[in-house]
Amino acid sequence: MIGCVVFFLSTNLVLALLGLFIIGVGVALLNTMTWAMESDTVEYGEFQTGIRTEGATYAAFSFTRKVGQAVGAALASYGLAWAGYNSGLKGTGQTQAPQVLDGMQQAAGALTFAPLLIAVLIMASYPLTEAKFREIMVGIQANRLARHAQYHSEDTGPDSTIVAGARESSASPAVDGSPRGRL
Numbered sequence: 001m002i003g004c005v006v007f008f009l010s011t012n013l014v015l016a017l018l019g020l021f022i023i024g025v026g027v028a029l030l031n032t033m034t035w036a037m038e039s040d041t042v043e044y045g046e047f048q049t050g051i052r053t054e055g056a057t058y059a060a061f062s063f064t065r066k067v068g069q070a071v072g073a074a075l076a077s078y079g080l081a082w083a084g085y086n087s088g089l090k091g092t093g094q095t096q097a098p099q100v101l102d103g104m105q106q107a108a109g110a111l112t113f114a115p116l117l118i119a120v121l122i123m124a125s126y127p128l129t130e131a132k133f134r135e136i137m138v139g140i141q142a143n144r145l146a147r148h149a150q151y152h153s154e155d156t157g158p159d160s161t162i163v164a165g166a167r168e169s170s171a172s173p174a175v176d177g178s179p180r181g182r183l
Contacts, residue, residue, distance in 0.1 A: 001116060001117070001120070003019045003020065003021070003024075003025075003026060004019065004023060004109050004112050004116065005109075006018055006019035007020055007108065007112075008105065008109030008110075010105075016105070023112060026116070030119065033123075037126075037128075038057070038058065040128055041057055041061075042057050043133070043137065044128075044136060045057060046140050046143075047139050047143070050143055050147065075111050076111065079104070079107030079108065079110075079111050080104065080107070082103065083100050083101075083102075083104040083106070084097070084100045084103055085100055086100070
């Protein structure tokens with residue numbers, strides 16, 4: 001937010017660039033947190049459902065990023081229109097009017113500040129702590145062990161043998177559609 005304020009209130013190029021630099025540092029931290037949170041989402045999903053869905057989770061994440069980039073480009077275009085930017089001046093040697101340049105600067109500050117504020121409010125309520133994450137991982141491991149025991153409990157009788165690293169049983173294969181024997 002500080003970078004947005006510095007950029008928004010800057011009166012010269014050096015201050016504007018300083019504001020953009022501060023914004024860039026914040027965006028770098030945000031990107032790092034985003035990818036860390038993405039993997040946390042996969043773990044939480046497995047904890048809740050017992051099913052690990054990295055592919056679907058990452059696909060949804062990728063889709064929302066692309067939608068966000070499209071919306072961001074549209075907002076930038078709307079900001080230029082709001083400021084009164086005249087694309088016809090390009091290549092003519094004429095510059096944009098000072099009020100247009102001020103409007104572009106104000107739009108750039110406002111259009112980055114609003115989503116940043118929303119993100120800060122969302123992150124302030126993010127409930128995952130290190131202790132909660134450890135609890136989730138212990139729960140996932142317990143769920144995996146319980147599922148393994150459930151699906152393989154019948155395969156441990158005296159008529160079972162281990163063949164080439166796979167469990168083979170002389171009992172008839174499951175016909176009820178259960179995944180026994182497929183794990």
